[in-house]
Amino acid sequence: MPERMSIISPTGHLGFTPIERGSFEIGLERPLDAIVADSGSCDIGPQPLGADEHCSPEAWQRHDLELMLLAARRLGVPMIVGSASDTGTDRGVHQYAEIIRELARRHRLAPFNLATIFSEVSRDEVARRIRSGVRVAGLDGRPDLTPDDLARTDRLVAVMGVEPIIQALDQGADVVIAGRSGDSCLFAAPAIRAGFPEAAAYYLGKVLECASFAAEPFMGKESIIGTVTAGAVSATAMHPGQRCTVASVASHAMYERASPFFEHVAGGVLDMTHCRYEQTDDRTATVTGFAFRRDPVYRIKLEGAGKVGERAVSIAGIRDPYTIRHIDKVVGWARSKVEERWGPPGARYQLYYHVYGRDGVMGAAEPRRDAPAHELCLVVEAVAPRWEDAEVICALGTRNLFYARLPEVRGTAGTAALMMDEVLRGKPGYEWTVNHVLPLADPLELTTVKLETVGR
Amino acid sequence: MTAKPLVELAKTIRSKNAGVDQITFDIVFRDRESYELVKRSGALTIETVTRLYGVPRERITAFVEFDPALAIKFTIRRERPSGSPGERDVFGAQQYAPLFDLPIPI
Numbered sequence: 001m002p003e004r005m006s007i008i009s010p011t012g013h014l015g016f017t018p019i020e021r022g023s024f025e026i027g028l029e030r031p032l033d034a035i036v037a038d039s040g041s042c043d044i045g046p047q048p049l050g051a052d053e054h055c056s057p058e059a060w061q062r063h064d065l066e067l068m069l070l071a072a073r074r075l076g077v078p079m080i081v082g083s084a085s086d087t088g089t090d091r092g093v094h095q096y097a098e099i100i101r102e103l104a105r106r107h108r109l110a111p112f113n114l115a116t117i118f119s120e121v122s123r124d125e126v127a128r129r130i131r132s133g134v135r136v137a138g139l140d141g142r143p144d145l146t147p148d149d150l151a152r153t154d155r156l157v158a159v160m161g162v163e164p165i166i167q168a169l170d171q172g173a174d175v176v177i178a179g180r181s182g183d184s185c186l187f188a189a190p191a192i193r194a195g196f197p198e199a200a201a202y203y204l205g206k207v208l209e210c211a212s213f214a215a216e217p218f219m220g221k222e223s224i225i226g227t228v229t230a231g232a233v234s235a236t237a238m239h240p241g242q243r244c245t246v247a248s249v250a251s252h253a254m255y256e257r258a259s260p261f262f263e264h265v266a267g268g269v270l271d272m273t274h275c276r277y278e279q280t281d282d283r284t285a286t287v288t289g290f291a292f293r294r295d296p297v298y299r300i301k302l303e304g305a306g307k308v309g310e311r312a313v314s315i316a317g318i319r320d321p322y323t324i325r326h327i328d329k330v331v332g333w334a335r336s337k338v339e340e341r342w343g344p345p346g347a348r349y350q351l352y353y354h355v356y357g358r359d360g361v362m363g364a365a366e367p368r369r370d371a372p373a374h375e376l377c378l379v380v381e382a383v384a385p386r387w388e389d390a391e392v393i394c395a396l397g398t399r400n401l402f403y404a405r406l407p408e409v410r411g412t413a414g415t416a417a418l419m420m421d422e423v424l425r426g427k428p429g430y431e432w433t434v435n436h437v438l439p440l441a442d443p444l445e446l447t448t449v450k451l452e453t454v455g456r
Numbered sequence: 457m458t459a460k461p462l463v464e465l466a467k468t469i470r471s472k473n474a475g476v477d478q479i480t481f482d483i484v485f486r487d488r489e490s491y492e493l494v495k496r497s498g499a500l501t502i503e504t505v506t507r508l509y510g511v512p513r514e515r516i517t518a519f520v521e522f523d524p525a526l527a528i529k530f531t532i533r534r535e536r537p538s539g540s541p542g543e544r545d546v547f548g549a550q551q552y553a554p555l556f557d558l559p560i561p562i
Contacts, residue, residue, distance in 0.1 A: 042476050045539025045546045140477040141517065141533050247484075250525035251468070254482055258474045258518045258531040277524050303476075308541050352542040361550050365509045383541040432476040432537035 001195030003229065005033045007187055008238075010068065010223045012210035014039035014081060015054075015061035019068075023212075023222040023238040028071050030225060034190045035072045037064070038183045038209055040083025040092070042303055042432070043256075050154045050305030050430035054085040054092065058099075061085065065099050069175065073109050078169060080176045080186050088157050088180025090120045096177045104454045111455035115173035117165065118448045119158045119180050121302065123150045125446075129438065136302070136436045140258075145302075145436045153433040156304040161266025162201075163443035165189035171451050179447070180303065182265045183209035191228050199292035202270040204228040206263055207235045207249060207287070214252040215242040236284040246277040249285040266301065267443060268294040297439045300446065304434025308350070310387040311426035312394035316401045317417040318376045326406050327355060327376060330415060334380075334400035338393055349393050350429075354379040378416070383429040394423045459559035462500070465490040471551040476538050478517060479548035480531040483555065491526040499560045505530055508554050 008027045010019045014037045039061070048055045065081070072079035085092030097116045104112070127150050130136060136145035157180035166189050168176045178186070184205025191201035204226045207214050212222035215237035222239040235244040253272055254260035263270040271291040280286040318324055331353045338351055345351050357373035359366035378401060382394035401416040409415060440446065463469065467486045474480035483500070485491035494500055502519045506512065511532055518531040539546050 043473050043538075043547055045543070046476070046537070047539065140475055142477065247525060250522070251482070251484055251527065254480075254520075254522055254525060254527060254529050256472050256474055256480065258478055258480050260520060260522045260525065260527075260529060275524065311541065350541050354544060361544055362554075363544055365511070365551070365554075367508065367510075367554050381542065429541035431540040435476050435537070 006227045007034045009208035009211045014064045015056035020221045027223040027238040034078045036080045040088045046305035046430040046432045049087045082178040082181030082186040109455045112174040114454045115168035115176045117178040119160045121156045152306040153304040154306045158446045159301040162189040164447040166193045199290045203233045203290040215244045216248040232288045234286040243283045244285045299437040306433040308429040309383040309385045310390045311429045312382045312390040313424045314398040316378045330404040333404045337400040349384040352381040462558040463556035473548040483528045485526045
C-alpha cells in the first residue's frame, strides 16, 4: 500500500453543466493518482432512465470528458467515469465510449486501454430471480418488488459497487466508462485496489462525489482533491475562493441523505458516527474515525422507471379576486366537465392542476394556502396512454377554467386569461417503479467488463 | 418570553431529495450557541414537523441532531416517488420555506 493516494473530482455530475476549467487546472499541478467523476443521478426524475435518454447536452458531456481525458493521459493516471450519460444504461456507456474513441483520434493520443462496464439488467432476469424465491426488498419504506412492479418498468439498472471497477483496473484499464455506479464507489475503487482500508476509501468517495459542494462558500463544478492515508481522509478546495472546512465537510456528509451517519453502498455500510473533523490547513479539512461494515449478504441496489403515459400541459392565469377566492370551485367545475366525458381519473387518464400563487410548489403541505396572491397561474397537466387523448383532456380541463360557473361572478365573458389557447406536448410521464435491493452471490454477476485499445 | 424566527438563527435551511422516495431537510446553525439554543428549546421536534407540514408521524423517517455540522436534520417520505405525473418539485429543493418563521423561544 502506498503511503497516500490523491484523487481529483472536477464535477458532481459530469455533463450536467460544464466543468469550470480554472480550478481543475490548478488541481492538475498537484500530485494526483486518478481523475474521477460521476455522471448520473436519480435526482433528474424517472423520465431519462425510463425513456433511456440523456438529459445533459452532448456538447457539455464531450467538453467534460475531453478535459478529463487529456489530463489523465498527459499525467498517465487512470480516469474513471461512472453512471455514464445521466442514466448509466448501456446506451450511456456506448455513447461515452464513442466520445472517448473520437477524442483519442482527434488528439492523436498514444494507445491506451479503455474499459466499458455494463450494468443494465433485464426485467426477465429480475423476474426469474423473484420466481426462484429471491426477496427483492424495497428501500425507504417500499414493499418488496413484485412481478406487477416489473411489468410497469421499462428499464432497470443495477447500481454497481467497487468490484467491477477494480476488475477493469486489474485488467489494465487506463480509462473506465462505467454504467450506473454508487457515486462513492467510483473513488473508493482505486483506493481499495491500492490496499487502503475500505472505511477510508469509501469516506474518500463520500467526500469527493459532489466535488466543490464539500467546500464553502457554495459553488458548483469546481474541483476538489481528496487524499487518503491508512487512517485519514483530507479534502482540499482548488478554487482560490473556496475552502474545505470542518463545517463544509461535515455538512456534506448529510447532503441528499436521510442519515449523516451511515452511507450504504453495494456490499456494506460506511459508518460516520464517530468521525472527527479537523482543520489541517487554511483550505483543507481532515477526517478520521470512520468505520466500514460488510453486509452478511452482498446486496446491490436496483433502479427502474416505467412509462405512465403521454403528457400534455397548458397554462391559464386568473386575476379576478372573486374567482381567486373560489379557485377550488373553478377547478372543481373544470374537473367535472372532464369527468363527464372521460369518467373519473385512473388508468384512462390523470389530471393535475398546479395552482401557482397559492400552493403550486408545496401542495397540501403549504401552510399559507389560505392566502393566495392577487393573481394565480394554473398549469394544467394531463397524462393519458395516447397523446391524442392527453391533448383533448388537457384542452377540456383548461378551457373549462374559462367557462367556470360561479354565482356572483362579474366577469361573464371569461373566468380565465389564456396566455395562448394551446396545449403543449411535454415529455411523457414516467415513474420510479423500482427502488429496491437484490441479493447477489457474486458482486460481479450482473456486470460485464469489456476492454479495448484506443488511440493512434 | 421572547422568540426569534428560526431563519435568524440558522445559516442554511435547505431541502433536497434523499433518493427517489424521500425529501431531507437540513438546518445548519451559525454557531454552537444557536445550535444548542434550538436543541434545548424543544421548538423543533418531530411533532413540530408533523404540524408544520401536515404529515403523519410515520412519514417522518429520520430526525437527527448532527453535532459535527451544528445541524438538525429530518426526512419526510414522499407521497409518490419524485418526478411522477403531477410532481411539484422534482428535486425537492423548495420545500423548506415553512421552517423560516418557526418561533424559537430565547
